[in-house]
Amino acid sequence: MSKYHFNDIEAKWQKFWAENGTFQAENQSDKPKYYVLDMFPYPSGAGLHVGHPLGYIASDIYARYKRHKGFNVLHPQGYDSFGLPAEQYAIQTGQHPRKTTQENIGRYRVQLDKIGFSFDWSREVRTSDPSYYKWTQWIFIQLFESWYCKTLEKALPISELVEVFSEQGNESINFDCGYDAPIFSADEWKAYSEEKKESILLNYRLTYLAETEVNWCPELGTVLANDEIVNGVSERGGYPVVRMKMMQWSMRITAYAQRLLDGLDKIDWPQSLKDTQINWIGKSKGALVTFNVVRANEDLRGAKIEVFTTRPDTIFGTSFITLAPEHDLVERLTTIEQRFEVSKYIEATSKRSERERMADVKTISGVFTGAYAVHPFSGEEIPIWIGDYVLAGYGTGAVMSVPCGDQRDHDFANHFNIDIPNIFEGIDISEEAFVDKDNTIIANSDFINGLNYEEASQKVIEALEEKNTGEGKINYRLRDAVFSRQRYWGEPFPVYYKDGIPKMIAIEHLPLTLPEVEKYLPTETGEPPLGRADVWAWDTDKNEVVPNHKIDHETVFPLELNTMPGWAGSSCYMFRYMDPHNEEELASKVAMDYWENVDLYIGGSEHATGHLLYSRFWVKFLYDLGILSVDEPFKKLINQGMIMGESALAYRWDYGLEGKSEKRIPVFVSKHIIDKAISEKVFLKNVNKNIEDLVFKLSKNHDKLIFSSKTKLSHFSPIHVDISMVNSSNELDIEAFKNSRLELESAEFVTEDDGTFKVSREIEKMSKSKYNVVNPDDICEQYGADTLRMYEMFLGPLEQAKPWNTAGISGVHSFLKKMWKLYHSGAKDGFNVSNKVASKDNLKTLHKTIKKVEEDIKNFSFNTSVSSFMIAVNELTSQKCNNREILEPLVILISPYAPHIAEELWEKLGHKESISTAPFPKFESEYLVENSKEYPISFNGKTRFTMELPLDMSKGDLEAAVMAHEKTIRYLDGRTPKKVIVVPGKIINIVG
């Protein structure tokens, strides 16, 4: 009987698919389209581990399934190949990031190919290719040439805005995007200098250059967007981040805040991910209230402070106003008497890093400005304070403090002995603020007494608008996204500067390719790495890049030195796949109209507030421009869970040995001995004889190893051990471990009585530094790609995080061997499939499996369909089934999961074409209700009658069958049930 030689089979079919372009998608077809996409990988130097392909396997199964169902499937893959790791490697080694990136891509491709994905590689994109980033630059220019009209709620060409300005000024323009434009007339506009016009327009553009407060990471030498910061440190590397002002390009994503929220209703994404985006956008409804300043510094009288509040109903509880330390008015507002205190306070707060400020939310700090503002309704004078609990970046950077209704205001007022007026009916606010707005009845508040939150808020807003001292306002937490990075390995901006005004390079001259530099570090003067390029100036006559020394500010101008952030290249790549070689357009209209958007997108949830938000923003923008016919990039999204590594830890005795590292012998103690010492509180040397020997050895080296009844796990340091040195019983290969690192050569090991050394296990993220990485290449080599694919699915639900456990793979592997055998048993020399008519049992097994597998694929419940395959093959084996009628559809069923073995068997079954588009088998319910059997029907413990019921009848059919006997079924008290639910042998539900 021929054996299952998976290595040969897999190599054969991978070659076949590549040579025949089996998975190349056509941009025109009579078939319906389906677009399946993975989040493309960043090709890191470490290569793939078994966790990376999880999502790719799932999407591949779905793509292959859809091909069987008669769809024209687009399933491309590419590389997100600009980014920090390659650049940092370049800084360390001097190697060009292009080179290392290319090498890494090469390694990725080999690894991916071994797993047998049905990617259409003819459509591959790389974000660092000039032919690709040409279109990233092109989109940037489109954004620059557009502004967002709030009246129409869409982006419009900036040229139309210029027309309006020169015809009627800007008074009628509804912009409302964080820029208070000074009003000008048409005549004034025409009289402005070119420079002035440009600087005004810059405030309207969807990408704009502005002095913004940014998150500067000194270690990385670059600014970071909000989503690139986690817990106050950089996401990559965990370096501190400080806030500072810099001239930066920004993306006006805030213009799209509402549409980004609304769009979530139309797309099929996990609710948790939608929640994350909703939270990030952070819409809140409230009011803008203007307080007039009185009793301030002489020259500031009559100034206005705007505050944003979500609780306009509590306006009569305002007993002070608090400004963020960074607020514009702070310096000018402060009275002479308070000037010293205030500047001291501002200096102290500015020194604190973002992280310190976040970590230390309990400490209340602030300072009085000496100034007062007047309450818009009561006319009372209210003190103006400064406090760092008010954030400059949210709302207006100033709040009306209502200590009775907000805990932070309450704490602040208590701390500084400020009045806490009570405006709530029957509520005691002496201890803490009353924040429950749903149960609020307002009191002591003039015209809103007795009203609830809803009514009072509305009345206050009406009154504010009437008095022209405020208005209803919706505020968003979302900030505009900083788009400049002071890095080398990213897309260059297609921008040059003429008299300090940014100008776009004409589209026909793109791409503007990344210049060569000698070093990848910032310049000595603190400019970004592109400041080192010698050939980085734009000649507006020749329309090309020329050496810097030719800059004359007449026809040759300096180019932008920043590059674009990582998310620039990933925001629209899904459209480039539709027509990746098009040199005239991002993709042809025909291709984009045909493929529309991604039907199924699979990737990690860590991109919730980055890529997945920015991508939606750019797509909505391109939709406004009429370039795209869809305004969401991804119809359905699935977040695959992470596959975790199972780290092995050996415990090193460290207690009481601090500071003696130079002469210390590392001593490792087996896990069970430690556990025993801890749980039984025994002296360790009583546990195991070889500890005494060890103590003796150590004492010669003037160290002492003391285990006592007070031994704790924290007295040991867990050291990561390479998982290849540990067997499935958690026993360490001591020799291999000793030889793995120089400092372990002399190490001593306290072993179990049987001489073994046990490690403990911990589930952690897979990473090289934890020595817990499992390489898919090894698995493919040992078990085959089909086994890897099925096992990764079998591990558990797709969305769930789960540990990798190589031990379990044998079950899936032996299933494939059994599957192979099904087609080969009985004949000495190989393939043995008969044309006999299949038995009822055979057909039952087949159709049961078709039903289950198709349901599972539709529900993305791939783990359970692997179980169904196993059951099917076991049943067919014991039925001695080798009928073509059964085995041919069976191999199609399994081909999305295990495509190589399926192709091989398909060929052996006599087919010339690839199995990939063979029609998916049809489920016939008749085969499942063929057999029937006598069942006793009983309820309330008593047998009532027996009736003949089909073995695998659906629940509904069973019910119907019993309903026919309805009259004979009675409760013990004689009532007749309305509905009877039955499973074979038992009545299980009587409703009546």
Add this chain to the structure above:
RNA sequence: GCUCAAGUGGCGGAAUAGGUAGACGCGCUGGAUUCAAAAUCCAGUGUCUUAGGACGUGCGGGUUCGAUUCCCGCCUUGAGUACCA
């Protein structure tokens, strides 16, 4: 603190419009085959048991003929978010 998700054998996990709990796999036990091993195959495997059953899906209640599933209150774990006025 807030939001969300999840707690089922030794392990990964099945099963929810409420209806035979523990599918399937790993592991373990016994057997066949083998000089032996690997591989393969067969049987068993939630707990207790007086062998008839009894008890079992984090804990405590509730609804129901019936609850892993629904409701209320806890506990635990994980994820996200965090002075957002």
